[in-house]
Amino acid sequence: AQSVTQPDIHITVSEGASLELRCNYSYGATPYLFWYVQSPGQGLQLLLKYFSGDTLVQGIKGFEAEFKRSQSSFNLRKPSVHWSDAAEYFCAVAPRGSTLGRLYFGRGTQLTVWP
Amino acid sequence: EAGVTQFPSHSVIEKGQTVTLRCDPISGHDNLYWYRRVMGKEIKFLLHFVKESKQDESGMPNNRFLAERTGGTYSTLKVQPAELEDSGVYFCASSPLGLSTKETQYFGPGTRLLVL
Numbered sequence: 001a002q003s004v005t006q007p008d009i010h011i012t013v014s015e016g017a018s019l020e021l022r023c024n025y026s027y028g029a030t031p032y033l034f035w036y037v038q039s040p041g042q043g044l045q046l047l048l049k050y051f052s053g054d055t056l057v058q059g060i061k062g063f064e065a066e067f068k069r070s071q072s073s074f075n076l077r078k079p080s081v082h083w084s085d086a087a088e089y090f091c092a093v094a095p096r097g098s099t100l101g102r103l104y105f106g107r108g109t110q111l112t113v114w115p
Numbered sequence: 116e117a118g119v120t121q122f123p124s125h126s127v128i129e130k131g132q133t134v135t136l137r138c139d140p141i142s143g144h145d146n147l148y149w150y151r152r153v154m155g156k157e158i159k160f161l162l163h164f165v166k167e168s169k170q171d172e173s174g175m176p177n178n179r180f181l182a183e184r185t186g187g188t189y190s191t192l193k194v195q196p197a198e199l200e201d202s203g204v205y206f207c208a209s210s211p212l213g214l215s216t217k218e219t220q221y222f223g224p225g226t227r228l229l230v231l
Contacts, residue, residue, distance in 0.1 A: 004157070036222070043119060043222035044206065090158065101146055101210065102171060103220065105158040 006106035023091030031093040119223035133195040140209030
């Protein structure tokens with residue numbers, strides 16, 4: 001069965017500390033990979049996406065993610081967290097080559113940033 | 116450019132009542148999606164419109180849910196009659212017409228539905 005796993009429900013970091021949010025997927029073939037962020041009262045915003053090529057993807061707001069085929073992972077990282085990064089983060093996948101656009105999401109990771 | 120808008124932002128209804136959620140996609144976006152997040156669980160796909168046609172409705176939970184997109188612009192999602200398990204946040208997303216899985220989906224802020 002297709003699945004997306006975000007093992008950390010809630011993470012707390014201090015401002016200025018580094019951050020890594022984990023995402024693992026289970027699919028027959030490498031899907032397209034996405035990270036979204038939802039700030040309070042806002043819709044989900046796309047941070048970055050991976051389709052092919054360089055396995056280290058740069059996104060907005062200083063985020064990056066690394067695709068590791070051997071681990072079926074697409075972890076999100078940021079070297080120095082800002083208080084405004086406090087939000088909920090969602091990993092999502094879409095089947096490669098499908099004409100359908102549906103996304104499959106993980107359960108989300110809530111990030112709290114201490115001043 | 117306006118983003119995806121959803122109305123209402125919150126709705127509290129009693130079991131057995133009817134609720135209609137509305138989504139206005141970004142102008143010109145032919146793809147429109149509905150998703151739902153039940154508390155504590157993942158965001159789940161409900162259905163996908165391409166213009167006014169239902170491209171994929173495999174995620175609709177049962178026949179109490181009816182989605183429409185008249186004229187290929189805004190969409191409504193009606194729940195009739197509502198049950199307790201329908202509570203959650205309903206998200207709408209839109210994207211331009213293209214290779215659907217590669218197009219970025221732009222999400223609205225969601226409608227928080229509580230069924231008592």
